[in-house]
Amino acid sequence: MDVYAKSFANFHSSEELQILLKQEVNTNDKMILGGGSNILFTKDFNGLVLKNEIPGIAIVHEDNDEVLIKAGAGINWHSFVIDCVKNNYGGVENLSLIPGNVGATPMQNIGAYGVEIKDVFHELEAFDLIENFVRKFNASECEFGYRESVFKRIFKGRFVILNVTYRLQKNPVFNISYGAIEDELKKMGVEEMSVKAVSDAVISIRTSKLPDPKILGNAGSFFKNPVIDFTAFGQLNELISVKGITMPYYKIDDNHYKIPAGWLIEQCGWKGYRKGDAGCYQKQALVLVNYANATGKEIYNLSKEIKISVQEKFGIDIEREVNIM
Numbered sequence: 001m002d003v004y005a006k007s008f009a010n011f012h013s014s015e016e017l018q019i020l021l022k023q024e025v026n027t028n029d030k031m032i033l034g035g036g037s038n039i040l041f042t043k044d045f046n047g048l049v050l051k052n053e054i055p056g057i058a059i060v061h062e063d064n065d066e067v068l069i070k071a072g073a074g075i076n077w078h079s080f081v082i083d084c085v086k087n088n089y090g091g092v093e094n095l096s097l098i099p100g101n102v103g104a105t106p107m108q109n110i111g112a113y114g115v116e117i118k119d120v121f122h123e124l125e126a127f128d129l130i131e132n133f134v135r136k137f138n139a140s141e142c143e144f145g146y147r148e149s150v151f152k153r154i155f156k157g158r159f160v161i162l163n164v165t166y167r168l169q170k171n172p173v174f175n176i177s178y179g180a181i182e183d184e185l186k187k188m189g190v191e192e193m194s195v196k197a198v199s200d201a202v203i204s205i206r207t208s209k210l211p212d213p214k215i216l217g218n219a220g221s222f223f224k225n226p227v228i229d230f231t232a233f234g235q236l237n238e239l240i241s242v243k244g245i246t247m248p249y250y251k252i253d254d255n256h257y258k259i260p261a262g263w264l265i266e267q268c269g270w271k272g273y274r275k276g277d278a279g280c281y282q283k284q285a286l287v288l289v290n291y292a293n294a295t296g297k298e299i300y301n302l303s304k305e306i307k308i309s310v311q312e313k314f315g316i317d318i319e320r321e322v323n324i325m
Helices: 014-023 077-086 106-108 180-189 193-210 230-242 259-266 296-314
Strands: 005-011 030-033 047-052 057-062 066-072 119-128 132-138 159-169 217-221 225-230 249-255 255-259 278-280 289-290
Touching: 005 014, 014 119, 047 159, 077 193, 106 159, 180 193, 225 230, 230 255, 259 296, 278 296, 289 296
Parallel strands: 005 047, 030 047
Antiparallel strands: 057 066, 066 159, 119 132, 119 159, 217 289, 225 255, 249 255, 278 289
């Protein structure tokens, strides 16, 4: 179901953004929108939505081993990945087919199949809405965490990311041990490893498990995979073993374990669930879908029920990855 903003404009440069901000100086509520793939609107927005459409991809440094590529924040992320793959630049192939734009990648520290943006990030430029100037951020200043950055915490709503520079490899080391990539490569009959082969495998896996948002409304993974400590992991493992169930997990270090949120949700019986036009995708419980005319509030309420059930059954609080407006 549609929601509306009081006013809307797009911008293609830092200069255009500043002009729009001066024109709308008396508008208190402002929202910077990228691709919009990670936002759930539960009501109309009584303010100004500014859509970031800054273009451009350029090599800013290159040597025998690596290349630094600067991309405008408004560039579609998957298009950028495919451009890198075509040039055989390694580092982002595991992040193929993730929806959204370049500007959101450091903000969310997006990740998939054992790779995160922090692994290939060099720097970014962002416009400070309070001090009215462009500031550069290096990796340490971004304070990357699991699906986290400084832009989602203390600087939330303060900076507009203008462009991002990534450090990619000309002689890549392939990361294929995470998830089903290795099996998919075997299924595809790949004999010689390449950036394109890994990208194609990831695209094949994601296509088989995740719905196309152009066909079935969704915001991708709705919840973050929870990270628990050694004590909580032991307690959870003991609880699961009593029921004769094998729990999948990923060991981060000696004291932290990542548990697949989709598995926890599926164990609570939500996979394939549908109430009206709001539902939990039948192939991947981590994805909430809108079959036709569900409201944002109905999707949000379903996510609330899922959170409660996982907490009650496993004692784990799963956090929403999608931004709720």
